[in-house]
Amino acid sequence: MVGEISGVDRMSADFLLELRSEEIPARMQAAARADLERLFRKELESAGLKPGSVQVWSTPRRLALIARDLPLATQAVREELKGPRTSAPAQALEGFLRKTGLSADQLTERDGVWFAVLEKPGRATADVLAEAIPAIIRTFPWPKSQRWGVDSRSSESLRWVRPLSGIIALLGGDVVPFEVGGIVAGRDTLGHRFHHHGPITIDGADDYASKLHAAHVIVDHATREKIVREGAHRAASEAGLMLVEDEGLVIENAGLTEWPVPLLGRFDEAFLTVPPEVIQLTARVNQKYFIATHPHPTLPLEGEGLTLANAFICTANIAATDGGAAIVAGNRKVLAARLSDARFFWEQDQKTPLAEQAKKLARITFHEKLGTLAEKVARVADLAEWLAREGVVPGADPALARQAAELAKADLVTEMVGEFPELQGLMGGYYARVEGLPDAVADAIRDHYKPVGQGDDVPTAPVTVAVALADKLDTLRGFFAIDEKPTGSKDPFALRRAALGVIRLITDNALRFAVAEGDLLAFFADRLKVQQREAGVRHDLIDAVFALGGEDDLVRLLARVHALQAFVGTEDGRNLLAGYKRAANILKKETWDTLPPAYTPEPAEAALTAALAQAGPKVDTALGQEDFIAAMAALASLRAPIDAFFEAVTVNDADAKRRANRLDLLDQFRAAVHKVADFSRIEG
């Protein structure tokens, strides 16, 4: 059933869909928009329809989609199917008739073969949509969904992220008729929960956003995000402050409001004794507030030296009748209660020295097979001290490394970290400074979890490096020892991240030591390939160097890989690789016994022999000095002789002695190249 299409001769129309529900969690809205568009396009495509454009919007209470210029009907399809030969047995023809649903007189015959012509008439787009939209709703991939209401007496009732309360489906000006979960598609919606009362009747895609706007709903999330972003900036600058930008908060606040109104409030300056990170976290995580700093004219916009202001910016969902004064007052009170808790924790924690706190780690299990956190701390302290004493981390004082490691996890039992786990490390650093511990120790406690992600800073302070490295290595060694290695997408102990952290600590600080052996070394090799891909280093070259075996010094390994990558990018390198592959292919196929060289070698043969005699020691010397560029240069000297050799000399000579000696020569060439890397692993 399709209604009359408004606009007499129009062949296409715009489609509007609104799925109105109770508040959709802010964090789910972006994915929901993408899913709605994807599923809609998929349904259209399978019906053979192509929209001009598709626009999706979300608010806390609705998902909306507008498809422009949708053809009003699908194309009629004419399809010719080839059947059996006319001479084929009767069963074959019967089967074909069954398949096509035709009778024998509807078939045509050409060149002794039956053909069926199937006509699929076009379908009204409204009919297509009336089936497609309920199907999308029923199978929508919400991360969590629920049942509700009277219908939920049956477990087959509709599921949605929160109760679904209304649907608009308009093609052109007409309702696309369907019903899903007891909700009948129509043209009515609701405006802002408090600013508008009664239903709003929508004519079509064109008046949807404007009618909602008049009812205090900004349906375009991007517009709301802009209002939050710019409004927060404006509120801060009007107060003579600078906003601490937070795009995650912008999106979240836009996802919590249909009519966002950023408002600035002040909190008691006395709370500024609490570390700024704590204030920011309290404001952001618990209350979704922005914070602001005092502008500092001599400093760049971001970075150190800015001081937190006693201000917060909340985002209201109404244009309040008093301009927002009551809202700001209420929010200030809530923040004050939160900050008093934070200040209480801050003051309380300072009463217990970190060394005392650390004793409580004996009560916390790190892993049932790896003992308590206290036991882990003891291992990390030994390792950190060793890394410092052995000079693996140059400039690190062994005693300070041990002290920092012993205290690094103590903040896990503080009240503050109990409340805000993401402040681990940071709080320990603060408490260490309050106790008057050396800066190197406080910094190491603060930063020893670093680097936590790809973009995170890598510590460079020696004591910090020693503790950070020891902590991660201990974790990796421990879990590998009890065979808890990451598999596929499962990495419950974040070992990949730990390995990546180790790699970055080692490479950024040029630390020279044997990082691991066996499985763990192979794991590092894999992680190194992933990490170096970002830096443009070819994974096959890393393989080519690891394949030599025995390389557990990541700094030396990367130096060699870098030299190799530069080399294989040169003309000499490419040709040498080609020569290597040719030699390797021959050697793979042939077997021979070494025979005395009782013949006069051809000039190219003699030249290669001489070149190898020269290059071999040079490569050895260069490798001994870890001068990989020189090693590559020495290899490059083989390029012309090997090319000339293949040009002028027949390896598989009829004479057994010649053949054997030439194969020997190629074998020596391969061996010389293998001193630098296993070229057989190199692609291209």
Added chain:
Amino acid sequence: MAEPTQSPSFQDMILRLHAYWSAQGCLILQPYDMRVGAGTFHTATTLRSLGPESWNAAYVQPSRRPTDGRYGENPNRLQHYYQYQVIMKPSPADFQALYLGSLFAIGIDPLLHDIRFVEDDWESPTLGAWGLGWEVWCDGMEVSQFTYFQQMGGFDCKPVAGELTYGLERLAMYIQGVDSLYDLRFNDAGVSYGDVFLENERQMSKWNFEVADTDTLFKGFVAAEAECHRAIAAEVPIAAYEQAIEASHLFNLLQARGVISVQERASYMGRVRDLARGSCEAYMAKFKDEWSAKFPGWTA
């Protein structure tokens, strides 16, 4: 007498909520006469959310959380406080609007104050229950928990019940604009919340944390556990459930006394969960045939 524009006292706020929810068709029940940690534990919510029958009720439930006691010295924390609980099964289509109406009834103007539904799903491993919903914010403060029950006692809620929990002291502090809950006007004749409860908080905090005889508590836990199993076997699931609640509270007291280690904690919680679930299962078993008969097609 109060000025007409003055915010309602603590007791008036409760009376207004009673009047409001009564008008929406809810039974106005009285508190369950046992020590519980939250309004959800009242049988009017847990057991009545099982099964297909309609059920609409509202009540105040005194709730006890021994570890939250602060000897009357913290302006925001109590070991004994009140929750206002509404349960409507099946959840009505306009449940959100009904809730907002109740806020209006106690004096919150939604064009002056910013009311928001912020994602907050609810889960009670002890009750084998979970639901989706929100915490409701008023000017950034959580004033209620709003939940659509999906499971209770490990059973799918068929139909789904809508549950509202108002933290009455916090809501009253907000409405009355006071910074300490002890300063709340309990009535409009000069009696404060502190006059009524401050001494209780002092004494009960001391008892919870320092005095309560742990040996008796441990024995009580074991006794309640045994009695719960006996009641399940005797097919009196409501009695069994009461013992589960009793065990749960004794466990909370033991926690406050600091005599349960981290390792033991999980094991005790598991025992309480088994009691609560077992009671729900027994309740379900007792009534499911009757329910299926009344609601053809309904299955547990």
